[in-house]
Amino acid sequence: MILQIFLGLLVLLGLSIPVGAVLFLLGVGVAQFHSPFPLLRGLGQVVWSASASSTLIAIPMFVLLGEVLVKGGVAARTYGALDKWFSWMPGGLVHANIATATMFSATSGSSVATAATVATVAMPQAERLNYDPRLFSGAIAAGGTLGILIPPSINLIVYGFLTETSIPQLFSAGLIPGLVMAAGFMAITALICAVRPDLGGPSRHYGWGERLASLRELVPIVLLFLVVIGSIYRGWATPTESAAIGVAMAMVIAVLGDGLSRRAIVEALHGTIRITAMIMLVIAGAYFLNFALTSAGLGRMLTQLLEGAGLSAMGLLLLVIALYIMLGFFVETLSLMVATIPIVVPIIAAAGFDKVWFGVLLIVLIEMALITPPVGLNLYVVQGARRGGSLTQVMVGVIPYVIVMLLMVAVLVAFPALALWLPSKA
Template identity: 35%
Template sequence: MSPVLIACLLLGGLLLFGVPVAFSLAVAGAVGLFMIGGWDSLVGILETTTLSSVSAYELVSIPMFILMAEFVILSGIANGLFEAAALWVGRIRGGLAMATALAGAGFGAISGSSTASAATLASTSLPAMLRQGYDPRLASGVVAISGTLAMLIPPSVALVLYGVIADISVGKLLIAGVIPGLIVTLAIMLTVYVIVLFDPKAAPTAVSVPWRAKLASLKELGPMLLLFGLITVCIYTGLSTPTEASAIGALGALGLAVRSGNFSLTAFMSACSRSARTTCMILLIIVGAHIFGYFFTLTRTTYSIVTWVSALPLDPFVILAIILFGYIVLGCVMDQAAILILTVPVVLPVIKALGFDPVWFGVMVVVTAELGMVTPPVGLNVFVVSKTTGMPLGTVFHGVWPHVVAHILILVLLTVVPGLVMWLPSNMQ
């Protein structure tokens, strides 16, 4: 049995038995390296991998964006976002569900954390919808899918990870997510509209709100729009790198937390502690993936895969569809950070050989990863919504299926019209 097959089977077995992804990758890679190079080769790689794999300057933006998300949660701004959005679209049948999508986009624009966004929306918008008489499936489904917008709309930890792994501009990737993020937001709202069009009982209508109240609600959106605009403009115009912009965002979110009156030393330390734990988890996965990646490189596995795929008598778009379907399947059972770190070094050379742009593909991967956050058997956002609200898992999974179909249609649209992804980054300074 070849070392590659043994290492892959070992990796699959460790993951199956619940061993953390970082340690599964490290152990499987170490065993493979020992089999092909012996003890000296293994020790030499382990001595250098830990530092070299996490020393990229761009990785500093990950703890900053995570910390920004924690401070935004502390500020309580998500409550204001949902209430303001509800005032503007709440009169429409299904308006509160549409407001949840808008609040998810707004929260994602200043957090970058999908699970944090889902948990916050579950504790704010979901109870409001249930009080209004919304179908629990519609309400919980739109909350779960709206949380995924944080993966795409900048700042996005997933896009930062992809950029670092693929060695391409993180700034272009973050800006490339803006238009697709808006499209996904509109698609969620349109899906809600179609659902209530065919089933009016799923969502009631609401009373109209005076314009004075609508305009007054914009005060709640001001700080969020300012912070999001500052980060995006700094990256787009080249005034700062994504890493510097992430630090600006964290400082701005800290200011929002202080302004809200919820700030305390205990809350500050708790936010920093959670950010540190999440960052350490991601960095450990990166280290483990690099150990496994060295093994793949030394065995020329990546080269063999690229050569084999390039020789397939299939249209490049068919191969792309197969790859994206693989990402959906992986997203059902694995953490998105682990998927990116494990697959991008292998898949990206294939994508380049097929003639696709790596920036465009990065956005496609993240949109696909959004599906993995809401599809069984894992569906992390579904579990977050269920745990936060006590809603049965089956109810939430049933509610997200119309949005899964809409996401697949968006993938088709972005494939047919790649300019929707590439127009903004191609005009960056």
């Protein structure tokens, strides 16, 4: 049954069927051929249960928060300010790409939105200053992945919902690894450009007066992050409530920056509806598939299979990591999460691993899937923002950053406290 589900997933996705529909079809197949119960009679109740959780209201709110910042021009002003602080380093403007992606990740919660925003703002600069297209575009694609690790993260909300794990703890657990990985991206960029200065383009130096003046563009974003995440971390607000506060603050910031027109508001609402509908369909499909798999006894079958293999806890973890790396080449990230979490996480938890820690590790692996061909969404988003060149250039450019992600996986496995220290202080 496991092999049938996996092959069915690949075939249906290969036919370009929407991910949510694929998950429902797989659930129907399992219910019809592998379950002794008439599960289809409960389809309506299962879908209702999946969509009625108040926790999920946070998803459209965080999506709207990011959309308001993009449409209101806040992201472009942030990029210009960070350019003045980081472009002196070896690699020049490439560091501004990563820094902007890091800061925008702290408000958007979406990798694709982060990559698209930075690419739209940065690409004209790359062409004007004659940067190497591979490293420049690769940094944007990789930096965009931070959107699902640095809180608020939509993917962490989905993980917390599916595994019944505390979302505030997941948010705090993802913060330090996210910042460390951003620093790793900048470090490897500086190293590459120190060895090959021709790849990084010209360093740009600004006076302290210009730098200090640019802080006025960064202060609103920092305050927004502190209010949204701080209210969750301190227990003053739920993720949903803090997201609503964040939307209100984002609108005020955009209005004060003279960037929130009526057209911008309409575009932000349309984008939010479109993205939220896609995510909710996927979650409902995954919920029904999980219900069918549980009724068919898949969890018991996997547990028996792994126990029979005689793997240690660490051996099991390494097997799961290898599985996610392999699947990441072929399966879209959100569908990879929702299709595997109900199966994998109970087994990982039974082996003694912390679910909060594994959630962060899983997101890093999912981030890798966003920039590995042939399915990596961020690759296509960045290529779409370019005026020329090939997709191969973007693929080559992300290689150093994939190495950093692999190192982060190793660090998280060796030092779980990197993710668990901050939640333990709550």
